[in-house]
Amino acid sequence: MIRFLFISILITVVIGCKTNPDAVLTEKINPIEYSMDNNAKLILEYPEISSISIGIYKDGKKYTKYYGEIDKGKGNKANDKSIFEIASVTKTFTAYLTAQAVLDGKLKLDDDIRKYIEGSYTNLEFNNRPIFIKDILTHTTGIERKQFSEILAKMFSIDVTNEERKEIKEYGTADFVDDLKKYQLEVTPGEKYNYSGFVAPEILALILEQVYQTTYNELLEEFILKEAQMSQTLMNVNLEDKKYVLNGYTTNNRLVEPMQMPLTGAGGGLKSTVPDLLKYIEFLLEKDNPVVKEMQKPLFFDEEEGDQYGYFWMLGDDNIMMHNGGTGGSVNWLILIPESNSGFTVSFNYNGDMANDLINYIASSIVDDIINYPQKNAYFIVRDAIRENPDNWKKIYKKIKEETKEEYDFDDPNMLNSLGYELMGQDKIEEAIEVLELLVSEFPELSNPYDSLGEAYFMNKQYDLSLVNYKKSLELNPKNDNAVEMIEKIKTIKKN
Secondary structure: OOOOOOOOOOOOOOOOOOOOHHHHHHOOOOHHHHHHHHHHHHHOOOOOOOEEEEEEEEOOEEEEEEEEOOOOOOOOOOOOOOEEEOHHHHHHHHHHHHHHHHHOOOOOOOOEHHHHOOOOOOOOEEOOEEOEHHHHHOOOOOOOHHHHOHHHHHHHOOOOOHHHHHHHHHOOHHHHHHHHHHOOOOOOOOOOOOOOOOHHHHHHHHHHHHHHOOOHHHHHHHHHHHHHOOOOOEOOOOHHHHHHEOOEEEHHHEEEOOOOOOOOOOOOOOEEOHHHHHHHHHHHOOOOOHHHHHHOOOOEEEOOOOEEEOOOOEEOHHHOEEEEEEEOOEEEEEEEEHHHOEEEEEEEOEOOOOHHHHHHHHHHHHHHHHHOOOOEEOHHHHHHHHHHOOOOHHHHHHHHHHHOOOOEEOOOHHHHHHHHHHHHHOOOHHHHHHHHHHHHHHOOOOHHHHHHHHHHHHHOOOHHHHHHHHHHHHHHOOOOHHHHHHHHHHHHHHHO
16 A cells, blocks of 8 residues: 655656746636646656546536556557556445445444354454454454465466466455455454555455345445446446556556456455546535545554554545555555545556655645645746746746735745755755755745755755754754754764
């Protein structure tokens, strides 16, 4: 599972046209489309990423956009008919069905899962603590997916053979139950986050089928797909529609076969389109939906990572709900921002070395853009100005700031700070210093700008100026341990 976080992206490729400040001042661009276009443009600077699909729902309006090409050199762009594996985002559908079952009185979060599985299963407890329903929903069952089944462990390999694919495909409920009976817990359930992949959700699917006396697929259809009018979301793609399934790639542009998902697919088997996922987002954002409110209940806090979990969803500030997915050749995020009546999906048909960092970056950036709507992020226009007009970018910055202060957000110090660190990462120290000096002049009351400028001066071996800025940072924030450490380091260097 990909962890959701803000990543500082270091860009080294220059693309695009010269920034024209007059065009920026006169051209009125929809803030949502501005975010989609600029975030995609930035990510496509990385040669590993060739295709990006983005769908945003905001205040009743839906936006879908596709960038790049599915297969490098072929010019084949994705579109509204394109089908991709949503992988672990499938768990949010299973979460909805589970919340529905709780509200229907079919089960309880603190129920021992063995209550719903025929047999004794004395192996499914540790230290006299059984696995509860809520442990499945928060990935705290203690079940290790790689140790659960030799056959199922192969499905995550991009080098799976045809014979192994056949074994995975033929792996059925009886085999799953047999492996469940043999599995030995080695940790106490409910205490530690340990991502179990699709194994625990399959246990939950068995339970849901038991309490409703129908199949998992029928439950999906009844409670979600039919209600949300999602006609292009399914477990198995028919022959006629296989031409719409996106090819997936990993490192070195290696084509990856779609994941072979056995059993019900409750943990990662769904395929969908961007328009269908926007219908799903709209469905989940309906006001006063008791099932969604149930899913938002905090059930577990991961102290190591600082993450809060509800019904499979990671819960952020202001009721933000997040889930991601990935196969051998794709990654994606689905995020709900109820306070802004919005949500979005973003995906790459690539899951190689940099996929996690890049998908996390673009997801985090879009979240910020939606929260700040209708103001647009000035980062992109300032970044272009710095790179394309190195001698007069500050004049462009000043003009745009003065004349578009209502349209662009210049009040966030992280904007210039991020640009400064981006330049430092490219070893453009002089340029970084220029940006961070502007940051300090714009936000003289904040501690962090001085800390950042101190670091840039230090990297440029301008120790006296570095010391001055670290001292100022510490003066404004006496708890800045980094400043204390750097001040002592600089003093040692100056002594020698």
